[in-house]
Amino acid sequence: MTRTASGWPALAAILLAGTAGCAGPRPATPTAASVAPPAEWRSAPARTGSGPVRADWWQAFGDPALSDLIDRALAANPDIAIAAERVEEARAQEHLAHAQELPNISGSLGAAEARSVTAFGTPSTSLGAQPTIGASYDLDLFGRLRQADAAARAALLATEGARDTVRLAIASSVASGYINLRALDTRLGIAQATLASRADALRIARRRAETGYTSNLELHQAEAEYKSTEQLVPQVKLLITRQENGLRLLAGEVPGAPARGLALQRLAIPAVPDGLPADLLRRRPDLFQAEQSVVAADHSLDSARAAFLPTVSLTGSVGLVLSTALANPIGVFSLGGSILAPLLDSGRMRAQADAAAARRNQAAFAYRKAALTAFREVDDSLAGVARLREQEAAIVGQRDAAAAALRNATNRYRAGYSPYLEQLDAQRTLLTADLAAVQARADRLTSYVTLYQAMGGGWTLAPDLASASRSSTGD
Numbered sequence: 382m383t384r385t386a387s388g389w390p391a392l393a394a395i396l397l398a399g400t401a402g403c404a405g406p407r408p409a410t411p412t413a414a415s416v417a418p419p420a421e422w423r424s425a426p427a428r429t430g431s432g433p434v435r436a437d438w439w440q441a442f443g444d445p446a447l448s449d450l451i452d453r454a455l456a457a458n459p460d461i462a463i464a465a466e467r468v469e470e471a472r473a474q475e476h477l478a479h480a481q482e483l484p485n486i487s488g489s490l491g492a493a494e495a496r497s498v499t500a501f502g503t504p505s506t507s508l509g510a511q512p513t514i515g516a517s518y519d520l521d522l523f524g525r526l527r528q529a530d531a532a533a534r535a536a537l538l539a540t541e542g543a544r545d546t547v548r549l550a551i552a553s554s555v556a557s558g559y560i561n562l563r564a565l566d567t568r569l570g571i572a573q574a575t576l577a578s579r580a581d582a583l584r585i586a587r588r589r590a591e592t593g594y595t596s597n598l599e600l601h602q603a604e605a606e607y608k609s610t611e612q613l614v615p616q617v618k619l620l621i622t623r624q625e626n627g628l629r630l631l632a633g634e635v636p637g638a639p640a641r642g643l644a645l646q647r648l649a650i651p652a653v654p655d656g657l658p659a660d661l662l663r664r665r666p667d668l669f670q671a672e673q674s675v676v677a678a679d680h681s682l683d684s685a686r687a688a689f690l691p692t693v694s695l696t697g698s699v700g701l702v703l704s705t706a707l708a709n710p711i712g713v714f715s716l717g718g719s720i721l722a723p724l725l726d727s728g729r730m731r732a733q734a735d736a737a738a739a740r741r742n743q744a745a746f747a748y749r750k751a752a753l754t755a756f757r758e759v760d761d762s763l764a765g766v767a768r769l770r771e772q773e774a775a776i777v778g779q780r781d782a783a784a785a786a787l788r789n790a791t792n793r794y795r796a797g798y799s800p801y802l803e804q805l806d807a808q809r810t811l812l813t814a815d816l817a818a819v820q821a822r823a824d825r826l827t828s829y830v831t832l833y834q835a836m837g838g839g840w841t842l843a844p845d846l847a848s849a850s851r852s853s854t855g856d
Contacts, residue, residue, distance in 0.1 A: 446642025458631030513700030542670030
């Protein structure tokens with residue numbers, strides 16, 4: 382059956398009218414999935430004027446060894462490499478989706494040898510070949526392929542946000558691990574110094590016991606206290622080894638001891654960065670990832686809805702018939718078109734569109750959850766910075782008082798005014814206060830790492846990502 386050129390638009394209009402109503406109204410994004418940032422942080426700090434977080438925020442601690450370790454981790458960490466390959470996979474998928482919008486051109490070459498008998502009873506052999514070039518093109522009148530391409534582009538942007546989220550997490554883990562390592566080094570120094578002091582006390586107690594100046598009770602108390610302190614040294618050394626190996630793993634290296642830089646007390650206290658809650662929505666890679674996931678799901682929904690509408694395709698081919706039985710080659714060609722429209726599919730496309738709408742809504746709620754989580758993490762981190770500063774000051778004051786108490790107890794014991802137990806209690810109190818002060822310092826420094834990570838680690842939308850993001854959202 383043949384149709385005139387004027388019949389194609391009429392047929393397309395009839396099929397469009399018959400199928401457009403099957404799609405129904407486009408489902409709107411749930412209003413409950415929207416999120417509004419608070420005007421201020423609940424634990425808002427005093428304005429420091431330091432500006433937003435820098436991309437190399439770890440430089441604020443002033444330790445070149447820490448900076449070098451983070452640089453090595455960002456270059457060789459396996460998790461970052463995996464995330465980067467996922468970006469390449471998504472980029473290939475985006476190229477594939479874009480290629481679906483372009484014409485498809487293929488070539489073929491058929492060859493044959495034939496033998497026949499002429500009317501005179503003599504055999505005749507002929508060789509023939511038919512090279513052909515064919516082309517097909519989906520006009521995509523209703524945007525099904527364009528929407529699929531836009532969805533793939535948004536998915537690519539989402540994977541790039543996921544990669545940057547992994548990079549930020551690795552840098553934060555290295556910084557926190559390094560601070561913890563320097564805290565363990567300090568704890569080891571305190572344990573070794575305390576052990577040396579306990580050894581001196583044990584020698585004095587043994588000499589006093591041997592001369593009969595005091596009972597063996599004091600000697601046994603000194604021995605017990607020495608052993609109690611002695612067991613701290615291998616315990617801390619084990620923790621140091623594990624922490625060193627963990628840092629080397631983050632850097633993509635075999636187990637070993639990473640280079641040390643500044644001591645824990647010499648690490649600089651960074652400034653609290655500026656930034657309002659509304660700024661956070663554009664300064665965290667995980668929120669960008671969640672946003673682009675919504676965009677991708679939205680375009681996928683439009684592509685699924687476009688499947689209700691007719692598909693118009695054009696096909697054509699051109700070739701030559703070559704044969705030894707022919708005096709001259711013969712050119713052949715074909716041109717055609719087709720309109721494919723769903724008439725009865727028992728609800729398959731409706732179910733696919735409903736599933737796409739549900740996935741879009743899931744992505745929207747996931748974005749809301751990610752944004753609310755980000756607001757909480759920043760506010761928690763701001764509160765942590767303030768409260769851990771106060772805690773460290775209190776513990777340092779306690780440590781100073783414990784050191785003064787030990788001096789008094791030692792003088793009283795040597796003068797014979799108090800028993801050894803009083804000095805022993807003062808020693809235990811000072812050791813506990815020293816270790817608590819180290820942990821408080823480490824916690825305070827780590828709180829800045831947590832804050833910088835919560836505020837996006839200085840991440841900003843790259844110009845190429847910004848242009849691609851505007852393109853995927855249709856702005």
